[in-house]
Amino acid sequence: MAPYQPKSDPKWLVALTLAVALTVPFLFPVLILLSMPLAEPSGGGVTLALRWLGNVLGTDLSGPVAHDVGTAVVLLLIAFLFINFGAIFSGICVWWERRIAGRMQSRIGPNRQGLGGFLVWVADAVKFLLKEDLVPAEADSLLFRIAPYFVLTGFALTFVVLPFGHSVVMADLNVGVFYITSVTALVVVGILISGWSSNSKWALFGGMRSAAQVVSYEIPAGLAVFVPVLMAGSLSMQDIIRAQGAAPWDWFIFRNPAALVAFFVLFTSQLAEANRTPFDLPEAESELVAGYLSEYSGFRFALFFMSEFGNIWVMSALATTLFFGGWQVPGMPAAAISALKGTGAWWGWQLVSMAVFAVKTLLLANVVIWLRWTLPRIRIDQMMTLSWKYLVPIGFVCLIFTLFWQLGVGAAPGLELASGVALSVGALFVVIAFFRRVFKNVTDVRGDAIDLSNW
């Protein structure tokens, strides 16, 4: 058998496709960054824009009503951009996940539409729009129709406090973390409604499983979130990032041994809340057909799907914020940042901080995808056992340990640095050992390390 010969050199193609795939979703945060002067709380930007618009139209738009309307329009625009970021990220994430799955399963994956199959998510979205919006005759029509919007709302509302960069955040609420854990609970309402209203036994099973799962895992997630909150002394997402540094030993995850454990508790719980493998019980295909999604078709199905994949960003961004130093860039302490304010370099700094945040989040998102295509699914009793018998007690231990740890840090400030250096060096060794093991496993089966031929 002659080996497959690619028709053209795929390297540039891969690079180009990946560049586009990375650029398109992050265009939206950049647009938000550009529209930020308009959204200044003092309203100076809106006044200037209205004056300019008034000159163009030849009318006077300086009244308070016009100002209020203008502010509302600007806020709507920014909200629109944020939701579109979520939608387009989840679309591209679907494509990326399918490519990764193809690679892991030694098959090709979508590669027909556009370069490297990149446009497949657009094709999918168009297909979903054109499909019939089927409502089963026996279903509770109203609830069946509104269920996807609960899920979508729960997903979209998280973007209110999720930071993208140093200044790119819709609202830096002083209860940011608390707000996120609250609004994500709305998703389970939507899933439960969809499971009940479909009037299908499979959907009911899926809905009940999902309710049990999400409600159970919110407790360990909430406990784990409180570890960085205690360390930062604030619930605000941006304050938590500001309390960390750029170097790994300044990240919360390494500054406190309990935070390292808490990160894994949070990550596991978030996988469960997002219904990702190994916690995909609510839509377990081999058991429940498609769980609560069984009866959905067309655009309503697409809304569920979009929220599910968009949640990958939400959970990764939350973990980046709480544990991995968020947008902190080496060599940029707070004083240096405030010195940039008002200069042209300030915009550059914003872009750099957004890039750092995005890279960290995307790395975590890839771990989520990688887990999905590796692990089997756990059973419902094991899922409950894991939450209540392991994660919740571990979460409490982490919380209490952190209370004492913070007291210790107050007495001996070197404690955090010592822990940070020791744990980050340990993590480095783990990463090196991991890559060595991967390399060994690949050579053991005489596999190819990097093969781009299927692009």
Add this chain to the structure above:
Amino acid sequence: MSKLILRRAGHTGEEMLLNFGPQHPSTHGVINFIVDTDGEVMKKAIPDVGYLHRSIEKIGEVTGYPGFMPYTDRIDYVAAMFANEGYAIAVEKLLKVEVPARAQYLRAASCELCRIASHLVSVGTMATDIGATTPLVHALRERERINDLIEALCGARLTYNYHRIGGVAFDMPTGWKDQVLAFLDHFESMLTEFDRLITYNEIYLKRLGSVAVIPRELAIDYGLVGPNLRGSGVDWDLRRDAPYGAYKDFKFDVPVGKGLAGTVGDAFDRYHVRILEMKQSSLIVRQALERMPEGEIMAKVQRKPKPEAGEALSRVESARGEMAYYVVSDGTDKAYRVRARTGSYLAMGIIEDISPGMMIADLVALIASLDVVAPEIDR
């Protein structure tokens, strides 16, 4: 019998009746399970079979003896070689034909390759039913290479129709032996990779260990065969204990369930027996290719054989366990009766008995671990 009478015991009337199939991704149109559930826990599951019944045994009565051979492929299309071989042996017994040694070895080699292919499908779908999608694709990738090899041997990739009454249809093509050996080298290292990927995965062990336990006595009582029987710790393999064809010349181990992940006879044992059997099959193929004698591949058989009136029973160790053909001749060129006894049908019977108290997720694991193939159930 007492169990049958007590079937309705413990029925509270609060259960939800669930039709697990035939329109379900795990039963894909060919089986139905009528499940009484109390939430996630099943009161019982009753298999409802017959969706794929095609009267194959009746067809055996109207086609001539050689004409039925292609139909035997359809009895078990995942492991068609064994269905071929069983029928061929039964008719050879009727005709009192001696099969040449080279044909016997070719039969053994092709059957063991086919067993690997069939077990790959089994362990792959097992992983898929537990929720891991990647192992199935890896298993099918290796099966494709076996299909390529068998296609080179006999021209077909699924319904082989390779064995003939009195021998086999084709000799090995040039270079086939080296291709097979190269594949087996690759396959054995792939098998360790597969073990690393899924077999010893902690979640997988927890999902299958001590789940759907079939005790030794129950397995014997229900007449389970093959890996399902050996998974319950019964050391019985026709290839070793009642050898047919060339099997008495080969050295191989018969793996039995040891309760590695919990209890002897659990779903993991049945899965693991298949993994270990693939290694043994690979050894048998190597031995068969090494010692392949020269000579004829077909005995002299009439084009339209007319065996004397009488009956013959053949038993072969198929990928799904002991497969028996019972062929009755009335002296004409058509069989009076052809009966196939298959492992999957027997395995379906036990589901109702061991399902009470299991979870719905475990029902999927149970069906997958029994490795039932719908055409073999219904024929």
